[in-house]
Amino acid sequence: MRPIHAEPLPFFHRGPSPLARVAFFGLASIVLMFVDARYRTLEDVRHAAGSVLFPLQRLVQMPGEAIGGLAAYFASKRDLEAENARLRTELIAQAPAAQGYAAARDENARLKALSALRAQSAPGAVIVHVLYAGRDPFTQKLFVSPGAEAGLVPGSAVVDEHGVVGQVTRVHPTMAEVTLVTDKDQAVPVKVERSGVRSVLYGAGTGRSPELRFMPPSADIRAGDRLVTSGLDGTYPPGLAVAQVMEIERDTGQMFARITAAPLGGVDRSETLLVLAPPAATPPRPEEPADAGASQKGGRAKARRGR
Numbered sequence: 001m002r003p004i005h006a007e008p009l010p011f012f013h014r015g016p017s018p019l020a021r022v023a024f025f026g027l028a029s030i031v032l033m034f035v036d037a038r039y040r041t042l043e044d045v046r047h048a049a050g051s052v053l054f055p056l057q058r059l060v061q062m063p064g065e066a067i068g069g070l071a072a073y074f075a076s077k078r079d080l081e082a083e084n085a086r087l088r089t090e091l092i093a094q095a096p097a098a099q100g101y102a103a104a105r106d107e108n109a110r111l112k113a114l115s116a117l118r119a120q121s122a123p124g125a126v127i128v129h130v131l132y133a134g135r136d137p138f139t140q141k142l143f144v145s146p147g148a149e150a151g152l153v154p155g156s157a158v159v160d161e162h163g164v165v166g167q168v169t170r171v172h173p174t175m176a177e178v179t180l181v182t183d184k185d186q187a188v189p190v191k192v193e194r195s196g197v198r199s200v201l202y203g204a205g206t207g208r209s210p211e212l213r214f215m216p217p218s219a220d221i222r223a224g225d226r227l228v229t230s231g232l233d234g235t236y237p238p239g240l241a242v243a244q245v246m247e248i249e250r251d252t253g254q255m256f257a258r259i260t261a262a263p264l265g266g267v268d269r270s271e272t273l274l275v276l277a278p279p280a281a282t283p284p285r286p287e288e289p290a291d292a293g294a295s296q297k298g299g300r301a302k303a304r305r306g307r
Contacts, residue, residue: 113161124277126150140183147176155235157276163241163264165273180267182210190242191230195220198230212259217250
């Protein structure tokens with residue numbers, strides 16, 4: 001058996017030895033680096049090689065960039081989903097406050113108007129809050145708080161920022177009963193703001209508009225006229241807005257015209273009201289002497305007999 005030699009066979013010996021090759025290429029590299037650094041001789045070669053190799057570099061980089069783009073897309077999608085879930089949770093948590101903003105703003109405006117009205121009215125006016133409406137469908141009543149503890153007394157006028165709402169008719173320790181101007185048993189002395197014609201506005205009950213009764217067809221009243229309190233009864237201060245004339249029927253074949261009006265006060269929507277100071281006591285109506293009419297009749301009879 002032929003022994004295995006460490007040296008390759010003679011026909012594999014081609015060219016210089018590996019050591020010589022290393023030395024040659026190392027020296028050539030050093031020379032080329034020196035020449036290029038000194039004289040920039042390989043700049044064009046470098047540009048040409050870069051132009052040729054750039055498409056290959058992009059081709060090699062494209063799979064990595066595509067994988068990175070997909071990873072960034074899915075990561076951003078997860079972040080967006082998490083952000084949307086967080087924002088949705090915050091929106092649900094803030095929904096009650098956002099929905100109540102308009103109501104709070106309107107309530108604030110009403111309270112400011114009532115405070116201004118309270119400053120203009122006589123001392124003793126009290127701001128009250130509506131608790132609930134009466135249970136009887138045939139009456140128009142509200143229950144407000146506070147009551148007697150705040151100094152409320154029966155007969156006090158109740159208004160809001162738009163006009164007269166009603167009158168306090170019963171007082172309890174912590175609440176009070178307010179009869180609205182639309183109640184069938186309620187009457188408010190009014191006058192036409194434009195012409196000064198005085199009348200009385202009577203409530204007509206549930207589902208019906210208040211009416212001006214016992215007004216002749218020739219009365220100076222027009223649709224759209226504003227009715228204000230006349231102050232004749234001493235309960236309502238003069239000049240408070242009450243209602244607006246909506247419809248007038250003069251040719252009814254009756255002695256009086258049929259006049260309906262719409263309340264200006266929030267009889268069915270206000271949540272905060274102002275109870276004015278208790279009405280001042282009015283002097284009693286003087287009574288006519290009973291013998292005055294008899295003496296006048298006796299004088300007339302004697303005059304006829306003398307004739």
